[in-house]
Amino acid sequence: MRRQASLRPRALRRLARNRDGVTIVEFAMVGPVLVLMIMGLFDMAHTQYTSSVLFGAMQKAGRDLTLESGFTRQSTIDAKVQDQVAAVMPRGATVTFQKLSHFDFTDVDKPEDYTDQNSNGRCDNNEPYVDSNDNSRWDADRGKDGIGGARDVVVYQATVTYPRIFPLFTMIGLSQNVTLTASTTLRNQPFDEQNKRITTVRNCT
Template sequence: MIGGRPTLLRRLARDATGATLTEFAFVGPVLVLMVMGIFDMAHTQYTAALVNGAMQKAGRDLTLEGAGSTEASIDQRVIDQVSAVVPSTASVELEKLSHFDFSDVGQAEEFDDDNGDGVCNNGEVFVDVNENGQWDSNRGEEGIGGARDVVLYTAVVTYPRLFPMYGLAGMDQNVTLRSSTVMRNQPFDQQDRSSETGNCV
């Protein structure tokens, strides 16, 4: 029996049975993670392209005269297009801000910075461009505005990832896509740029 042990050990050392299974145990998880990651990225890119396309079409439709009467159906069309390719638990938030001109998009309401701290406070006077009674870092007024107004139309889509690999790859559980389009309404009337003033709190 003692003389047989070296022979048995030599046979076991030369035996390659099951080597492939062992190697796959090391390579398999990485391979699966890569495949799921590729599918996840591809789906995200496809969804982003679809959202951008839907927003461009909706933006053009919203700039037409009389768009106010079809605004709800235009919004719903965007939601339906996005919902067709994302999980049912996804949320689609739409925001429309109208501005007097392209140069106003993303700009804060002007105010008299009397104390020079760069913050609208201490009763400083500001121009209430969007007429909501408070100073805003974005002077856009909610809605699609009127004739010749510039509309910033934004969609924010949030949905859980399709594949359960986000934790292993250090990714967030949810995907958040943001798409915006800026269009000018048709000149079917004159613009009104009258604005009230208010006091910062």
């Protein structure tokens, strides 16, 4: 019995000094974090590359859209952007376009003017406003749908949504989809006289 008792401390000391299999234990702790970091880097790199391709395609498409021929080639121009971006995106990606025309650069991203009679920061209660885009309602962006006419300023925007190439969203709570937006603002070529600015005054509901 005494001999067995004296052997126990020795066995415990040998066990404490034993390093067999420690690499597997360390990798089990470090491996998942390392793999997650690598996938995250690849995911960010792919997003940046896709964004670069999208911005490049939009710049070329925007210039084509401002030509006089752009009025009849809108669907072709959109398709070219979609094809270029689709080449670097995974399956299931969607591309949507928005085109808003303005009378001048100073109108871009500006709300329609209105008189805030009740000082509540909203156009309501029959308050008068200038219907710049002539759609019979007050808008936070006074741009008019479409590419307008000669000399008009066009904001051409594309929004790309696609599923992530790595399943990071399930591990660290990221969104399942990536959404990228690119836009370009250019003035249409002076191939004709510019239409007059609309100054119709209406009332908010």
